[in-house]
Amino acid sequence: MRKIHLIATGGTIEKIYSEQSGSVENVESKIETYLGRLRLPDLEIDTTRLMNKDSLEMTDVDREHVLEAVRERLDAPIVITHGTDTMVATGLYLQRAIAPRFPIVLTGAMTPLGFEASDGLQNLTESLFAAHVLAPGIYVVMHNQVFPVDRVRKDKDRARFVSSE
Amino acid sequence: MRKIHLIATGGTIEKIYSEQSGSVENVESKIETYLGRLRLPDLEIDTTRLMNKDSLEMTDVDREHVLEAVRERLDAPIVITHGTDTMVATGLYLQRAIAPRFPIVLTGAMTPLGFEASDGLQNLTESLFAAHVLAPGIYVVMHNQVFPVDRVRKDKDRARFVSSE
Amino acid sequence: MRKIHLIATGGTIEKIYSEQSGSVENVESKIETYLGRLRLPDLEIDTTRLMNKDSLEMTDVDREHVLEAVRERLDAPIVITHGTDTMVATGLYLQRAIAPRFPIVLTGAMTPLGFEASDGLQNLTESLFAAHVLAPGIYVVMHNQVFPVDRVRKDKDRARFVSSE
Amino acid sequence: MRKIHLIATGGTIEKIYSEQSGSVENVESKIETYLGRLRLPDLEIDTTRLMNKDSLEMTDVDREHVLEAVRERLDAPIVITHGTDTMVATGLYLQRAIAPRFPIVLTGAMTPLGFEASDGLQNLTESLFAAHVLAPGIYVVMHNQVFPVDRVRKDKDRARFVSSE
Numbered sequence: 001m002r003k004i005h006l007i008a009t010g011g012t013i014e015k016i017y018s019e020q021s022g023s024v025e026n027v028e029s030k031i032e033t034y035l036g037r038l039r040l041p042d043l044e045i046d047t048t049r050l051m052n053k054d055s056l057e058m059t060d061v062d063r064e065h066v067l068e069a070v071r072e073r074l075d076a077p078i079v080i081t082h083g084t085d086t087m088v089a090t091g092l093y094l095q096r097a098i099a100p101r102f103p104i105v106l107t108g109a110m111t112p113l114g115f116e117a118s119d120g121l122q123n124l125t126e127s128l129f130a131a132h133v134l135a136p137g138i139y140v141v142m143h144n145q146v147f148p149v150d151r152v153r154k155d156k157d158r159a160r161f162v163s164s165e
Numbered sequence: 166m167r168k169i170h171l172i173a174t175g176g177t178i179e180k181i182y183s184e185q186s187g188s189v190e191n192v193e194s195k196i197e198t199y200l201g202r203l204r205l206p207d208l209e210i211d212t213t214r215l216m217n218k219d220s221l222e223m224t225d226v227d228r229e230h231v232l233e234a235v236r237e238r239l240d241a242p243i244v245i246t247h248g249t250d251t252m253v254a255t256g257l258y259l260q261r262a263i264a265p266r267f268p269i270v271l272t273g274a275m276t277p278l279g280f281e282a283s284d285g286l287q288n289l290t291e292s293l294f295a296a297h298v299l300a301p302g303i304y305v306v307m308h309n310q311v312f313p314v315d316r317v318r319k320d321k322d323r324a325r326f327v328s329s330e
Numbered sequence: 331m332r333k334i335h336l337i338a339t340g341g342t343i344e345k346i347y348s349e350q351s352g353s354v355e356n357v358e359s360k361i362e363t364y365l366g367r368l369r370l371p372d373l374e375i376d377t378t379r380l381m382n383k384d385s386l387e388m389t390d391v392d393r394e395h396v397l398e399a400v401r402e403r404l405d406a407p408i409v410i411t412h413g414t415d416t417m418v419a420t421g422l423y424l425q426r427a428i429a430p431r432f433p434i435v436l437t438g439a440m441t442p443l444g445f446e447a448s449d450g451l452q453n454l455t456e457s458l459f460a461a462h463v464l465a466p467g468i469y470v471v472m473h474n475q476v477f478p479v480d481r482v483r484k485d486k487d488r489a490r491f492v493s494s495e
Numbered sequence: 496m497r498k499i500h501l502i503a504t505g506g507t508i509e510k511i512y513s514e515q516s517g518s519v520e521n522v523e524s525k526i527e528t529y530l531g532r533l534r535l536p537d538l539e540i541d542t543t544r545l546m547n548k549d550s551l552e553m554t555d556v557d558r559e560h561v562l563e564a565v566r567e568r569l570d571a572p573i574v575i576t577h578g579t580d581t582m583v584a585t586g587l588y589l590q591r592a593i594a595p596r597f598p599i600v601l602t603g604a605m606t607p608l609g610f611e612a613s614d615g616l617q618n619l620t621e622s623l624f625a626a627h628v629l630a631p632g633i634y635v636v637m638h639n640q641v642f643p644v645d646r647v648r649k650d651k652d653r654a655r656f657v658s659s660e
Binding site for chain 2: 012015017019020022023024110111112113114115116117156157159
Binding site for chain 1: 532533534535536537538605612614616617620621623624625627628629637638639640653655
């Protein structure tokens with residue numbers, strides 16, 4: 001069995017619609033439910049629910065927690081689910097601190113998992129695949145795209161990532 | 166072919182997730198997309214998109230528009246999709262003005278159509294069925310329940326309607 | 331809490347795709363999984379998995395089992411899920427033997443639950459609603475249609491039921 | 496825009512449930528409907544519906560057609576959707592004839608697209624990603640796995656591919 005670490009930090013991909021407030025919120029993790037819909041016969045996913053935050057609310061203390069979690073899991077590829085707004089900031093924070101021997105893939109979603117037209121399961125699928133086949137390094141993977149974390153920015157209007165070069 | 170009028174006024178059932186704002190909004194009608202997923206071989210649905218409002222923002226002017234639309238469609242059963250917060254108020258407004266010869270069914274959803282765990286398609290299915298089989302009158306229909314409009318209230322905490330008796 | 335008995339006998343609604351044989355088969359019951367997707371806050375469904383047969387293979391011995399199961403559950407409305415090919419035959423068999431005080435609703439599907447374009451959940455939703463609101467009698471309910479069991483036949487080419495009058 | 500050629504040949508991934516026969520059949524292509532559910536902002540997919548066959552019925556004449564179609568599309572990565580039973584045979588047939596400068600990825604599904612628990616969209620997602628990032632060569636890609644076509648066989652009982660080494 002191959003192994004991948006998955007570290008869940010929240011973001012849109014994990015948001016849930018609240019019938020009481022009428023808004024979408026980071027309340028409970030749902031990544032594992034969706035991982036259960038994928039066929040991964042020779043893959044063991046070790047999932048860690050580190051936090052569940054809108055990435056606009058992530059602080060450097062939170063990023064330090066992410067870094068610590070990553071440092072403890074450098075024995076295998078890592079997928080980090082994260083809000084898209086500050087995903088690149090977190091990726092750069094990691095890049096300044098570590099030089100991994102396996103790929104570290106940051107991913108997320110523009111629309112929460114389970115909503116119509118969600119890109120969440122596509123992005124999870126791609127990221128798990130990327131973690132399997134890419135060279136060591138830190139990447140953003142979504143929408144059939146792969147970006148080294150130091151050459152990417154979010155294009156909010158178009159709801160996608162683009163090269164920052 | 167039997168005929169049913171469907172009058173769409175908005176509410177949670179029609180809300181759409183905005184990737185730019187990260188909130189759910191009444192932007193465009195999606196009832197018809199979901200009606201297309203039902204098999205209704207001997208039923209003609211005449212759909213009117215009257216407005217697309219959160220029902221907390223509906224005014225008496227809006228209710229007057231609903232009443233006018235209903236008055237023009239009294240030749241067949243009517244289903245009205247509506248926000249749940251003031252669905253009963255609109256139903257009572259209609260009841261004070263008309264005594265229909267066919268059932269008028271108000272319905273909506275606690276979670277928007279197309280979101281995981283949405284009750285929207287269930288409620289549409291039930292309401293179209295209720296409009297077919299119930300006696301003349303004005304009803305709220307959701308969650309396998311039927312309430313005469315003057316004997317029902319929303320229980321917001323439990324995200325359902327209950328008898329007001 | 332209201333109560334409804336649900337008696338599952340198999341049929342297309344319960345068929346499952348076999349990856350080994352490449353065909354669809356009646357192997358295990360899945361009605362309850364789909365009932366779990368409906369919101370039924372004041373309804374208790376007492377489900378009995380009586381058999382799981384393609385209805386073309388149902389014999390009079392099987393119909394006698396259905397009749398016995400029905401006889402033991404005449405204290406509340408009953409929904410029977412059944413293959414469409416001989417659904418009417420089973421309904422007539424029941425009608426010759428009993429005069430229920432509650433509605434008995436036969437339903438099924440043209441395409442199995444969980445397949446794209448399945449009508450199964452629509453038919454379950456309608457049948458549970460019909461069992462709540464119809465007068466005592468034995469009915470076939472599917473596709474927003476209600477037929478007394480002695481006035482209906484399957485139109486196989488059009489994959490629907492039609493009046494036999 | 497990057498470009499990928501997609502050549503559809505049929506197989507389980509494209510099978511459709513027939514309400515008349517009660518079996519699953521290769522009748523019409525549905526790959527493009529499902530591609531439409533993926534977000535591929537900088538990818539142009541040039542889709543060719545070459546044939547729609549159960550791969551057990553593919554002949555060497557059919558494989559020659561596949562080879563011709565591939566030869567005409569060697570200017571970009573290629574994804575070939577194919578029945579799993581003879582996917583490896585077709586891949587080896589291609590490998591004997593060509594040495595591509597881009598990856599050629601064979602994929603399919605154990606359960607048709609649109610059926611519950613289908614692996615089809617996962618496999619399409621992975622294959623489009625693989626076609627983007629893998630080195631030139633001919634591969635089978637499914638279930639988060641990548642196999643060079645000369646080192647893989649189907650394990651029918653477990654409904655997956657395994658290394659043949």
